Amino acid sequence: MGTPDYNPTELMICLAARQIPDGVTAFIGTGIPMLAASLAQKMHAPNLIPVFEFGGTGAILKRLPRAVGEGRTFYRGLVASGICDTMETAARGFVDYGFLGGAQIDPYGNLNSTIIGPQHHPPKVRLPGSGGANDVGSFCWRTIIIMRHDKLRFVPRVDFITTPGYLTGPGAREAAGLPPGTGPYRVVSTLALLDFDEETKWMRLLATNPGVTVEQVVENTGFELIIPDRVGQNEPPTEEELRILREEVDPERFYI
Amino acid sequence: MRVLESGLGELIQPPDLDAFREWNREKKAHGLVDKLMTEQEAISRFVYDGCYIGTELYGTVRCPMSLAREVVRQGRKNLRVAGQGVLELDLWLGAHLVKTLDITYIGLEVYGTSNCLRREVESGRVEKVVEWSNGGITWRFKATAMGVPFLPVRAMLGSDTFRYSAAKVVECPFTGMKVCLIPALILDVGLIHVHRADRYGNSQIEGISGFAFELARASKRLIISAEEIVDTEEIRRYPDRTIIPYYLVDAVVHAPFGSYPGEMVYMYERDEEAIREWVEASKTEEGTQAYLNRYVYGVANHQEYLELVGWERLERVKAAVEGR
Numbered sequence: 001m002g003t004p005d006y007n008p009t010e011l012m013i014c015l016a017a018r019q020i021p022d023g024v025t026a027f028i029g030t031g032i033p034m035l036a037a038s039l040a041q042k043m044h045a046p047n048l049i050p051v052f053e054f055g056g057t058g059a060i061l062k063r064l065p066r067a068v069g070e071g072r073t074f075y076r077g078l079v080a081s082g083i084c085d086t087m088e089t090a091a092r093g094f095v096d097y098g099f100l101g102g103a104q105i106d107p108y109g110n111l112n113s114t115i116i117g118p119q120h121h122p123p124k125v126r127l128p129g130s131g132g133a134n135d136v137g138s139f140c141w142r143t144i145i146i147m148r149h150d151k152l153r154f155v156p157r158v159d160f161i162t163t164p165g166y167l168t169g170p171g172a173r174e175a176a177g178l179p180p181g182t183g184p185y186r187v188v189s190t191l192a193l194l195d196f197d198e199e200t201k202w203m204r205l206l207a208t209n210p211g212v213t214v215e216q217v218v219e220n221t222g223f224e225l226i227i228p229d230r231v232g233q234n235e236p237p238t239e240e241e242l243r244i245l246r247e248e249v250d251p252e253r254f255y256i
Numbered sequence: 257m258r259v260l261e262s263g264l265g266e267l268i269q270p271p272d273l274d275a276f277r278e279w280n281r282e283k284k285a286h287g288l289v290d291k292l293m294t295e296q297e298a299i300s301r302f303v304y305d306g307c308y309i310g311t312e313l314y315g316t317v318r319c320p321m322s323l324a325r326e327v328v329r330q331g332r333k334n335l336r337v338a339g340q341g342v343l344e345l346d347l348w349l350g351a352h353l354v355k356t357l358d359i360t361y362i363g364l365e366v367y368g369t370s371n372c373l374r375r376e377v378e379s380g381r382v383e384k385v386v387e388w389s390n391g392g393i394t395w396r397f398k399a400t401a402m403g404v405p406f407l408p409v410r411a412m413l414g415s416d417t418f419r420y421s422a423a424k425v426v427e428c429p430f431t432g433m434k435v436c437l438i439p440a441l442i443l444d445v446g447l448i449h450v451h452r453a454d455r456y457g458n459s460q461i462e463g464i465s466g467f468a469f470e471l472a473r474a475s476k477r478l479i480i481s482a483e484e485i486v487d488t489e490e491i492r493r494y495p496d497r498t499i500i501p502y503y504l505v506d507a508v509v510h511a512p513f514g515s516y517p518g519e520m521v522y523m524y525e526r527d528e529e530a531i532r533e534w535v536e537a538s539k540t541e542e543g544t545q546a547y548l549n550r551y552v553y554g555v556a557n558h559q560e561y562l563e564l565v566g567w568e569r570l571e572r573v574k575a576a577v578e579g580r
Contacts, residue, residue: 030365030366031366052464053390054313054314054317054464054466054467055463055464055465055466056464063578066316066365066366066526067314067316067317067342067365067366067526068314068365069313069314069316069317069318069464069466070316070317070519070521070526071463071519071521071522071525071578072578073464074463074464075578076580080463080464080465081464081465082464082465082466082467082468082469082470083390083391083394083466083467084391084394084395084398084467084469084470087390087391087394087395087411091391091409091410091411114387114416114417120385120416120420121377121380121384121385122377122378122379122380123377123378124378125374125378126369126373126374126377126378127363127369128361128362128363128369128370128373129359129360129361129362129363129387130360130361130387130388130389130390130417131340131360131361131363131389131390132361132389132390132391133389134389134391134392134411134412134415134417135389135390135391135392135411138389138410138411138412138413139410139411160416161414161415161416161417162415162416162417163415163417164413164414164415167414172414173414176413176414176434177410177413177414177425177433177434177435177436178410178413178414179410254366255366
């Protein structure tokens with residue numbers, strides 16, 4: 001196999017972008033979600049309506065925002081309101097997709113971006129905290145999680161549930177009072193595309209990334225994945241995806 | 257209403273809505289009073305050791321950086337801080353001024369985790385940390401703005417963010433559904449940077465309003481810094497744009513480039529190089545103190561800070577604005 005002409009971050013961005021259909025609303029957080037949304041808007045989803053938590057809705061993502069409140073999050077946008085409006089819009093069921101990342105994920109898609117270690121305070125490692133992630137993961141119909149794939153990140157139990165996935169399994173979100181029909185939908189990682197089994201809400205391998213074997217995914221996951229009989233293969237980034245990503249989405253190379 | 261679950265976190269400042277009403281009646285000017293003053297005067301009059309304080313918006317976006325630096329310069333300590341922050345809260349953490357955090361997010365956005373936060377929290381120098389979501393903390397301000405002691409919301413449920421908050425889960429008496437009750441949050445002092453204000457405090461913001469509306473209405477003392485001080489006639493011409501009315505405001509500070517090195521939409525872009533300088537410096541304790549010595553303690557006020565940064569550089573961030 002020759003050296004691929006793209007890096008793992010570029011691959012994740014392209015795979016995440018392909019998960020976003022046209023004509024939907026999507027809550028976009030800092031980082032890779034911004035790149036994925038921008039790429040999707042420039043490729044197949046010109047009517048993607050990005051929602052940024054501090055009030056920007058419907059921006060044309062001409063240039064990459066570096067913060068969830070900056071001008072680029074409502075550049076030629078449809079609405080420039082505030083955080084209550086965007087969060088309440090999601091709470092009323094208007095936001096289809098939410099993008100999230102984190103330091104740790106467990107088999108039920110629970111996410112940690114608060115602390116590493118067994119103790120809340122003082123912690124071994126202090127991370128930024130929820131920000132809007134908990135709200136996004138509580139309210140959006142489908143959350144798509146984007147993460148690097150290794151055993152330190154894909155763990156049997158997260159040290160802290162910053163953002164609820166399926167919590168302890170089927171029915172747990174609803175029992176906690178979260179809106180029914182919401183929850184993690186896909187995980188886009190550096191190794192694979194995963195989803196959650198309808199019955200058990202446990203993480204399941206859907207497709208491996210180019211050049212990655214099922215065994216490699218299993219080896220780099222800290223818990224047992226559901227491996228279906230047929231596992232797909234993700235297509236590598238196309239030349240056009242890479243060109244748009246490099247020349248238009250992130251020419252300043254903040255991320256890629 | 258039955259309480260089903262209680263967060264373990266401490267309610268940093270239990271809200272007293274009746275006392276807040278009295279405060280607003282007695283301690284706030286209900287008529288038009290000239291409140292124009294300098295950063296030094298505003299911070300020395302209204303920010304005190306141990307006060308419960310919050311800033312709006314984010315340290316790289318329409319953030320009261322000139323006020324935040326003045327807080328450091330005057331060495332206000334044992335601060336109890338509510339909210340989300342990038343550069344502004346990083347400065348306070350870096351200067352060891354923070355004792356307690358109602359935290360939603362403190363980090364460096366594209367540049368990742370905050371090293372100042374890590375040093376201060378992991379060492380235990382920040383003594384208490386209570387978790388909230390961004391929506392959660394803003395709705396706490398909103399509860400105060402509404403004059404009620406709590407609001408029911410459907411965020412934070414089922415998570416450790418709830419478990420380490422001071423929220424409660426109850427069964428809704430109308431529907432039977434589980435809801436998360438978040439307590440009203442009344443700040444001693446709020447700091448907000450706006451595009452324009454008059455000398456009485458009537459303030460207008462362009463672009464997104466973040467949580468300015470809510471934080472302004474949840475602060476016992478409110479310090480406004482503005483890029484531009486305009487005549488009240490300007491305000492009267494576009495009263496629909498006034499997001500913060502004069503009676504909420506205690507001090508108005510004229511702070512051109514007040515959000516620098518962050519951005520001010522339609523006026524100036526962020527200065528990436530200057531932000532990276534902080535990102536690098538804040539990686540170590542020594543670097544942090546050297547940065548503070550140069551950019552905060554080493555200058556007497558905002559004007560001197562701008563001169564240190566240099567007008568050429570400020571003109572450059574102005575020229576970089578992309579327009580509408």
